[in-house]
Amino acid sequence: MKFSELWLREWVNPAIDSDALANQITMAGLEVDGVEPVAGSFHGVVVGEVVECAQHPNADKLRVTKVNVGGDRLLDIVCGAPNCRQGLRVAVATIGAVLPGDFKIKAAKLRGEPSEGMLCSFSELGISDDHSGIIELPADAPIGTDIREYLKLDDNTIEISVTPNRADCLGIIGVARDVAVLNQLPLVEPEIVPVGATIDDTLPITVEAPEACPRYLGRVVKGINVKAPTP
Structure with missing residues (x-):
């Protein structure tokens, strides 16, 4: 099973680093198979908005854009x-950013047009292998915010092997419960507002074979809300 370290720490947050946490989980009987960062090592990437997007005059497959990153002026990219x-x-x-693989972003000219940065795909940030297009963020993503902070990329994916006798740890709450006990900490359970039983909508269902479907x-x-953030 794979889960987010940050998600686990929302339930219980012991004052130990990722390696110590993984070792603790393994010693508890939930063998940790791997701990992987959710993104590559990079900095200098922020949320921006494409204000203008026009065809490049000298290249069919390129576009010339003006991008707002919250600075004094729009960037030509x-x-x-x-x-x-x-x-x-x-x-x-932005210029000065360093992407995974020590790739430094500099001002350049592409087919005669100035470019002051790069619009990134998931693969270029080391998040996944998807390089089919640039990352599309929600329309309310705050311009100028560091993308690591906005997407919560300073996180690790922890993979554990769950044995048949520990089915209680096939969910995050079971793992969190064990970590809480090992560190003698309280388990912080989310507050869930009860849903009322008032039912106004019904479906016109008729059971035509009650002996088969009693x-x-x-x-x-x-x-x-399909755009709500999930772990």
Whole structure:
């Protein structure tokens, strides 16, 4: 099973580093198979907004953009991603940024047009292998915010082997409970507001073969925010 270290620490946060935490979990009987950072090592990448996006005059597959990163002026950045468009919130590596692989961002000219940074894909930040296009951030992503902070990238993925006798640890609460006991700390459980039982919506269901289906239950679910942050 894989889980976020930051998520675990929301439940219980012992004053030990990642290596000590992994060793503690292993000694508790939940063998840690690996601890991997969720992103590569980089800095100087912030949230920006593509204010203008036009065709490059000298290259069919490039676009010339003006990007707002919260500074005194808009940045001119040449981009080749097919999903680059006006109004998009993006991850912008500004001049002086260093990306995974010690790749330094400098001012340059691409086919005659100035470029003062780079609009990044997930692969360029070491988050995944996806290089099909630049990262598309939510429309309310705060411009100028460090992308590591906004996406909570200073985190590790911990993978454990769960034995058949520890099915209680197939969820984050089971692992957190063990860590809390080992460190003699309280378990911080989330406050969940009870959902009322008032039911206004129903579905017109008819059971035509009650001998085969003696009981049928269902529920109408609405108002799901698919863009809400998840672990």
